[in-house]
Amino acid sequence: MDFGAISMTQPTITAFLRRPTCATLSIAPLLLAASGSAMAEFRPLDDSRLSDVTGQAGVTIELETKLAIDRLTWTDEGSINVNGIRLSGQNDTTLDNMKLTLDIAGDGEVLDYGFSEVARRADAGQLSTSNPDVADALANYKINGSYGRTFNSGDLVMHLGAIDYGDPTSLDDFLHAVDFELGVDSVETTGTGGSTTMFSDILLQGYVGPTDLVIRNGGTSTRTLSNGDVVSGSELQLETHFEITNGSLNWDASDLILIFNFAAVGIEGLQIHNRRGNDTAGHFGMAYAKANFSRGTSSRSGKDGLSVHDVEFRADIDMPVFKIGPDSIGNVQFTDFAITDTNMMVYGH
Template identity: 75%
Template structure:
């Protein structure tokens, strides 16, 4: 016997939408999702001849509170439609006279995100646009309120490698606290068209584009033994008071003091090997990095700083072997 709550649905008729009806549902306002969450994973691992494991991962708000005040706006763009992107909210406030345009970052946002009387970025028909911002950004005249509206905490107990000879700890006691700025995920609808990168790799015109701003206000980790982005290989290193931002040097304009990372991901073919795989291209990372306590073998060797740390012109092709 059907529940009374289900009876109306059981008796309803389903009618397919024809082309004319489908045309009437385009150009809608999209979907907004307000999100609160905490994430914990005891372990996730990759097993090949050995095992690489991430142990005790947790994502939350600062001090293990709920990660909240998150707002996702999700839209499928029409042709040349202007949608929320990056610091477009700052441009909107500056245009309304709520923010001082003598601030170079504010002036830059107003110039870059003003499009034909709207504020955001222009997209093509069929692009899927996901923008992550805050539900409540506080005082609309305060940049500090806006930039600190979404706080987060990421912790990892350890990252380990295990094989027939035993196990080794690569990183341990990882804790990163900070603020998340505007973050955008865009799936560009380029159809089946392919394009060629500067290095000769062929990649799909349909791609996932990531653009995020963030800052680490306090962090720590033990760097037990590992390579990082093929640039550094240390062991028995401890870092405390880590900060990642973009507040000094010659590379600050448009970032409001936050670090910035961008990348594009798509299907691709390597020009060198001819292998098909995942292309990660147009990768950029820009930040200043402060490590006020840098220990080697448990003893501090002083303070380490990077100014205008930039990774650019980076392309990767990832495939199995």
């Protein structure tokens, strides 16, 4: 892939250790230099005492950034170009207030995941469980006095949240802590006959909810999916909640699910959320997406490739201005839009 011109403003990244294992060890050199009398207070740790010292030193990264990519190109016989990619906070501000925690799990360790922070606040009485989403979070993320999800030894867990969630009793502050804006000038195909613009003037503004990226340590184990594909037990798992509060795009020439061609369609005021219907529990009004990625072998062709499996997407979609040509045909809405039981095998040919 040709990334063309890529520019990024200088990010501010602060990394530090969380939950230090033993503060005494870190200040020992200072105490040694202080005085001989202080040494009388030190006692060696025997094996039984050492067994009580647990290493829980994860890493936290505080991040703010703006990203711009002039052109992203995939070339085969022809090429696909994604032009003018921009990622920032809303209204071209800095994308900030993000906190990424990284931990390598011990066997059975409970680490922050999903709406674990909501469960923590609910258990402390800061949020009312009369809200069904809060009650769902407490039921699903409180585990033996800890909050999150249980992982296996060697799993790498990355949890994206906010540095400052605002008022701990406010769900609105929690859900709107990290805002973003994504813009794309155009997506076009190019060949010997010229170029065709598929999409143009794409703009998405909204909020990022809890997002988790887990690399499962499955060793050399494998498992068989419901469609017969065999995939590695070591896989990358992505799960995220988000909301689009304002979006627009021109659908110049492209197919939807390889069936419907929506050429000359314009969408304005796009919103993607999960506030209607019968599929809202546990999502706090946000859209939800997940997918797992690993090496796999197709049961149909026998080809090895990248398996994208256990794909799921749940949302309500509002398009208050849906244009065909220059004129709007009215308001289009999808309620309980769900993609489930979806597996893909991707390989070259």
